């Protein structure tokens with residue numbers, strides 16, 4: 627086993643997409659050898675990890691697609707990790723993503739992997755940290771991670787990506803107060819997508835005022851207007867990302883804080899292993915019909931079965 631995993635990692639580091647896909651599957655499904663693979667990862671080569679988050683339908687996939695065009699034109703190698711919300715209500719969008727990204731499925735410089743959220747809290751796959759670290763070991767220039775901004779995921783994605791793009795759209799309301807505080811804190815770059823719509827200008831202006839007020843002694847967070855469907859503003863967005871990385875000096879303090887956050891999440895996932903929310907819901911439904919249902923006895927019994 628040991629030699630096989632070593633060989634797999636060597637192939638991933640040499641740029642084999644097949645090996646990378648295998649490595650991800652290994653980690654995603656806890657298959658034998660996954661622990662060894664994770665513990666053998668090294669961080670000598672560092673692709674730039676860019677997270678794109680934002681409300682459903684904000685145009686995140688369209689932005690990913692446009693950035694892929696922009697970067698592959700320049701000869702960059704890019705990996706895309708798209709986290710599909712597993713809710714059945716999103717199947718339409720899921721199909722949309724697949725069709726859109728189909729342009730790149732046969733491109734040697736683009737690796738695409740979709741992951742399910744699997745009922746995890748927020749919009750992320752429970753293995754996203756580990757999977758991203760596996761992809762970080764492959765020779766990409768950029769890794770793009772698309773996640774829907776719901777609940778915890780904004781904060782999780784901030785720990786995952788080196789640069790977090792928050793995509794907003796005019797429909798989200800141009801009232802800045804309505805934008806959740808959490809999302810404000812994590813943005814390294816704001817995108818006002820669907821700038822072809824009338825309300826975009828006022829959302830843009832309000833965001834500019836807000837980032838100006840927040841900047842204090844730090845430099846202002848860039849706000850970029852895009853029409854992702856028409857490739858408008860995409861080179862400006864790419865410039866903003868490149869310039870972010872040019873000025874990116876990860877302080878040791880921030881790095882340690884993020885590592886602690888990641889480790890905390892890994893421990894949480896480890897402790898929650900095997901506990902499935904749907905299975906829990908079914909058990910509760912069953913137990914609730916019995917007389918004298920007691921949540922605490924139920925929980926105690928439920929935990930003992932794991």
Ligand SMILES: Nc1nc2c(ncn2[C@@H]2O[C@H](COP(=O)(O)OP(=O)(O)OP(=O)(O)O)[C@@H](O)[C@H]2O)c(=O)[nH]1
Pocket residue numbers: 681682683684685686687688689716719720722723774819820821822852853854855856
């Ligand atoms: N008018 C306009 N429509 C856009 C723009 N960008 C994306 N769209 C459309 O908005 C819809 C949603 O785009 P997606 O890229 O799938 O959005 P998403 O944020 O990835 O959606 P989820 O993954 O479902 O959260 C699609 O019909 C796009 O064609 C834009 O700049 N202008």
Ligand SMILES: [Mg+2]
Pocket residue numbers: 686687688719723772
């Ligand atoms: Mg999408």
